[in-house]
Amino acid sequence: MEHSRQYQLGIWCICPKTNSINSKFDTRTLDNKSMQLLLLLIQHAGNTVTKDEIFTRIWKDKFVTADILSVTISKIRKALDDDARNPSYIKTLPNEGYVLIAPVSEVSSVKPSRFNKRVMFWFLAVFSMLLAVLCTWYFTDVRLKPNSNPTVKGLNIQSIAVLPFNDLSVSQDNVYFTEGLSSAIIHQLAKVKQLKVISQDSSFFYRDDINSSEIGEALNVEAILEGNIQTLGEQTRINVRVVSTQNNQLIWSQTFDSDVPNSFQLQDKISTAVRKALHPEFSSPTVLAKSINAQAYEWYLMGQYHWRQRTPSELNKAVSYFQHSLELEPDYAEAHIGLAISYAFLHTYGSWGELAAIDAALPHINKALALKPHSAQGLATLGMILSDKAKATGDDSLYQQARVAFTQSLQLERNATTHLWYSTLLTRLGHQEEAVVHLEQAIILNPLSTALKRSLSYLYKSMGKQNSADLMYQQVLKLAPNSALRPFERAKVKNHTRASVLAMAQWQVASPDLFASCASIEICEQQVLAYLSVGAEQVAEDLLDKMYPLHGHFRHSLSLIALGEAQNDALILTKIQNQAFRIPFSKEAHITLARAQFRAGHFVEAKKTLIQLYPHWQDNEAELQSNIDADNYFVVTLYAASLMQLNQPQLAMRLLNSVAAFLTQNHVHDKVQAKFVLAEVNSQLGNSQLALQHLTEALKMGWIESFNSQWWSLSNNHLLKPLHEMSEFQMLLKQHIKNRQELRQNIMRHINRNVSDHSELK
Template sequence: MPELTERRFYRFGRFRLDPNGRVLFRGDRAVRLPPKAADILLVLVQNAGSVVEKKDLLKHVWQDAFVEEGSLTRTISILRKALEDPSREQELITTIAKRGYRFAAPVMMVVLPFENLGSGEKHDYFSEGMTEEMITRLARLNPERLGVIARTSAMQYKSTDKSVRQIGGELGVSHLLEGSVRRSGNRVRIAVQLIQVSDESHLWAESYQRNLGDMLTLQFEVAKAVAKEIQIKLAPQERERLSSAGTVNPQAYEAYLKGRYLLNRRTLETLQKSVQYFKKSIEYDPHYAVGYAGLADSYLTHHDMGHLPPREATTKAKAAAGKALRMDETLAEAHTSLGHAYFHEFDWPAADRDFKRAIKLNPNYANAHFYYANYLIAVGQRNEAIAEARWAQTLDPVSLPAGTNLAAILCFAGHYTEAIEHSLRVLEMDSSFARAYEDLGRAYEQQRMYPQAIAAFEKAVEFSGRSSRDLASLAHAFAIAGKQREALELLEELRELSKKRYVSPYSFALVFVGLGNKSQALAWLEKAYKGLDGALPFIKVNPRLAPLHCDSRFQNLVRRMNFPVFAT
């Protein structure tokens, strides 16, 4: 059944349906539907996968009014046109002769981490890389009909002893793809099998042996076999891509997989090594587009974690993503990286364009929805931002960052109670995740629950290893709770820390806001603006900066950031 995100929207492909307002959206734009067409669509979607009899549709939608069957047929035709589902194709709405109509239930799948049958952990990068590559291939087959759980959530089930049904229930999937990889020199053996969650039946299994340079072709073969088994019609652009799969430079491919493996570890040391491996992959093959895309991801992750000055990180990321797209314009990952960089440069139209392009190319790419949600909340599109953040979490349901990002956006949107609930839910999954404590503390602050906020920020400081970001949040909470001495002690710690490594100017601004020193706060925000500080895009919606809103210097800064204006 199409995903209903906490009773707010039904999702299917590029569309989402608001069941309360009977409004259909394609992307972020409303699709005009006559009221009866919207009513019929809701009934069909609520009964996805089952035949809805004509008489039941007529009774439910037209109730006691006398209506001929032709009215229903015409309304179905209007719906198909709106959904871009021609009657001859019937991918979404199928006519069941002499009975009624059936709305196709999209398939949701997870690719479980491939088991490494090679020589110990030294080949983990290869098995994890193959898992991530298969997720990417399957996600692009036909996003209208097939949803694929993102890597972050899939990797939580590495070496799991949970049953197929347990995993299916936790992730909300109908199918699992699992497999194993054995690497011996330049030869690779892969065994894969497709399992249906409902009855744990094995639908298909196959083994492949290939040279390392033929991995791209192998992945496409598996993707086509899966599509055939679950009766997914390939999207035209993906059919062309699958038919033209060629070889890849083995050394470039291996360096790329090592880069991805290290990037996903998210420490300063592994991030630095990931940059080296991505650079090595494009040295082996200067036309290897995904190598450049990986390099862009690494620079932006450095930025997000505060390891590189923002301007340096975004400049390098834009250059790498731009090269990737000149070689392959269809890489959703590179468009997402480019949109992310533009976002931090306050180039709102360019960010919007690249995020939308990424989502159009691969609606299953969770990171595109994740970062587009950040863009939408920053520019004041609150409902749309929450919807995107929820969809990112649907695609990546046990991802800690996806969960905390939703909590942060709910906080920016003023939904503090719900933000607290989501943060606590993330902490149930991992009680040592610093970002969740930070989001929890921010929401508690806005509820004037200062002791709870301070306790949450103290946990964030502990589990982040006293990161400057969390020290600043704790200092702000102390200050607004009237604990000036504690706030000033942390401010001094931040000053000492800034002599050793990069500390965001926003961190200092936040502390001075809490202390009531508007002049110092605004001076640091000005530095943040000049340095492209990562926190600055959220300046309009960040409730902790509310004491500055009436100051002409703050208003001038906001004007210089050229936020888009939307019709109300």
């Protein structure tokens, strides 16, 4: 298609030669790729242009992601004032491509005479000179100042989401600065107590095809703040807008210009101006923030971007970027904070030892707070690191120091990450209900965060609320249905099935870089426990050889599994008693203790342990029966089995029948485990045939041993003990062992084939 031609597209005249589109009232420009894509759509007007065809024609011989195409389409739509939800120009065909639906025609041109050419030449020459003068005058005002648009005082906004700024520059290389600017505005606004500010993890989900009403409904906010950044040489222009999610009306806007691209002070002044616009009582600080070297600032933004990815490789990148920043600016407090977080996370998400990570992080957070004592992020980071150190060393005085730091941080700024870290501390102190409150506050500020909902799921599980944990995890899956970590996350929340264990093996094969050196110890822990659950000991040993150091809780689990295979219930009980003593607040630990006491024949102690967890059960049979729910049905079953052994069969049978009636009502999310517990309940009731029927169904549904949450196998399950001598049970057990063996062999084939393939490649 010749670029000398022009096209009429709706109200717009498309001029490829100047990369511009014109209407009677406005002229706008597009970058080269956007114009090429628009011309391609014009050429195929009314017909679908597939994504593959676009990549072939526009980005030939270059590797680009689907995100680049989405951004380019978004730029064209913005220029045309098109709405992705109700398009007038470009319609999206999901998973297929795009089609130009507006009428388009080629604009006929009249060949100019020689005189016309001369006039045109001089006109363009004079116009270009005037335009150059105007641009020079406009952009050379080095003072960072907003335009003359009036600001609206006293905006009545109680909640807002700050979207990532769009980079309209041709080079598209400002991703760190655009995200850094949005992040800075979020931190400034979060200091306003009356204002709910959505965390960037949720607000950054909305990058293209903005629909303010949809965002308002999803994030439960009254307004969104959006903007764009344009750079031309050394000139930078930033447009900022606040839009109502109720009626899509513009309620505030300003434009900022500077000749210092990616300036630290530029970011600081814009975020301050936005905060003052939304909160008129805010007074700007009398002393501006220290000027930061531009390169140091860019390294810092890159570090911020990478630590938020929370993977071993990304965290190591973040460490490198923060170190580069500090080489240029040794007193850059924010870079010290970022480096401290990155080091601390290398234990949680990487393979660093806990104390090694803490020792690396502490000097940097102390330095940051010496430079900025009232940094909300710095105080929160200190709280997180001190909490980790208290857990690692047993120094409880550090917990109190951490709690003070978190409290001070939240007084300065409402921040989802601070609520999350504080909830971890509260959980360690045994204040689990309070921890739930803080996690719920974090989710209000960051409603699309899978990490927060995953954390709440794990917390529910530690509180013995298995069904609540399952349901919360379902919300995680809705937000991230294709998460690469799904097998790992499921193993932490749910009991194993044959399908889930095989999925973990397939994941390992598909992720050689993650498992080649066990870069994340926590992930490899769950993998090992899954393999041991099916007897795949060699595959588990291969991973164990790569894991260092082993975390204490994991060594404890391995010990219980070995003792369980030896049926040494007495020593198991001793170890679990010691564990429960160390974490007296954990309901999960005490439920585990009651199970160990029951298995060791200490029925009185098992009953006492459960009564300590649920004191209202004692001497209140009616309340106990009426309060059976999806989170406690398996604990009631254990309690009833203990009563049966203590010669209280009538109460025990009433409770067991109540559990059976509850489980038939289909209230439990984990159908496999509910069916298995029905087998245990009927076994205790003496309903052997019904118990065998439920057990058969559970095994067909994929039930398998889950050494991530227990240490016994089907062959020595004590609640099924009344069935053990029955020939039908032995047949089921024989078939189960065969299925387990086949699964084990399947896993080994997957893993060995992968190893063989890599050897051939080498």
